[in-house]
């Protein structure tokens with residue numbers, strides 16, 4: 361077989377691999393992992409070798425003094441293998457683990473209450489876990505610079521990102537293996553983690569704490585891009601939704617505003633103010649739909665709006681029966697929300 365399948369596999373797992381570190385925090389964790397792998401393998405092989413030796417060696421009967429000597433040797437081996445070796449092996453690992461923890465986690469004093477604005481120079485994103493999607497709010501020292509999106513974190517390359525984690529319902533867990541370890545989102549408290557994306561790219565994240573029927577379809581994407589591109593993106597996200605440019609789009613907007621959608625979804629700049637589902641103001645600018653479940657294309661969008669329950673059974677968006685004309689008008693409108 362050619363090398364192709366392996367290359368394809370690598371490509372497939374790369375966006376969500378802890379072995380492909382995307383920044384300094386992930387590198388520290390990767391280093392610890394590599395040390396544990398090497399030491400663990402060496403200990404396992406050593407133990408198995410001793411075991412094989414003990415099982416297969418041949419020894420004749422011993423007289424009494426030989427027996428005594430063997431007994432004392434046995435005790436020495438037990439002390440060496442059962443006390444000295446574990447201490448010698450585990451102490452450095454403990455120290456390395458503590459150092460890694462210290463290097464990749466925030467001191468508890470910076471795990472601020474969720475409502476505090478960021479400190480000067482701090483880049484804060486608030487992520488709220490919801491069944492089964494992620495509400496994402498970019499905090500700023502000036503309230504008018506804050507904005508909300510969903511299921512996607514865009515960050516400037518090289519910027520240390522503080523993610524404040526909260527939950528609206530049950531416990532979720534925020535995990536981007538290529539950038540950081542896991543951290544729970546617990547109702548009633550705010551946790552925080554930091555990561556830095558050292559180069560432009562995309563990393564897949566995943567809810568890592570079982571949170572209900574659609575837990576497996578609760579993913580998200582971290583996109584890191586150069587600071588100037590991020591600024592331009594943020595400026596677009598802050599703006600209200602693009603108003604309809606022509607009568608057909610105005611009619612399409614009407615179809616959306618007259619459907620039940622507005623009870624649960626917000627489109628800033630329109631009367632839609634719902635809060636039960638993701639903010640749709642700039643839906644068309646996102647890579648995926650329904651928390652990483654579908655690529656954001658017209659076909660998938662239509663399928664989702666027509667029957668979300670067949671795609672994510674048990675998700676909190678009901679399948680609303682829509683006339684085909686209404687359905688296509690709504691999709692047409694949503695596609696203008698870039």
Ligand code: HEC
Pocket residue numbers: 491492493510511574619620621622623624625636637638640643646648649650651664665672675676677678680690694
């Ligand atoms: C009862 C509340 C509710 C109603 C009504 C509702 N939605 Fe949703 N919607 C949700 C929830 C909750 C989600 C997140 C589902 C998930 O990913 O698990 C969602 C997700 C979506 C998404 C994906 C957003 C993203 O960022 O990935 C789109 C698009 C959407 N809804 C459009 C609509 C449209 C159009 C209508 C009207 C026909 C509608 N919704 C009606 C609650 C609702």
Ligand SMILES: [Cu+2]
Pocket residue numbers: 489492531532533567568569570571575578
């Ligand atoms: Cu979850």
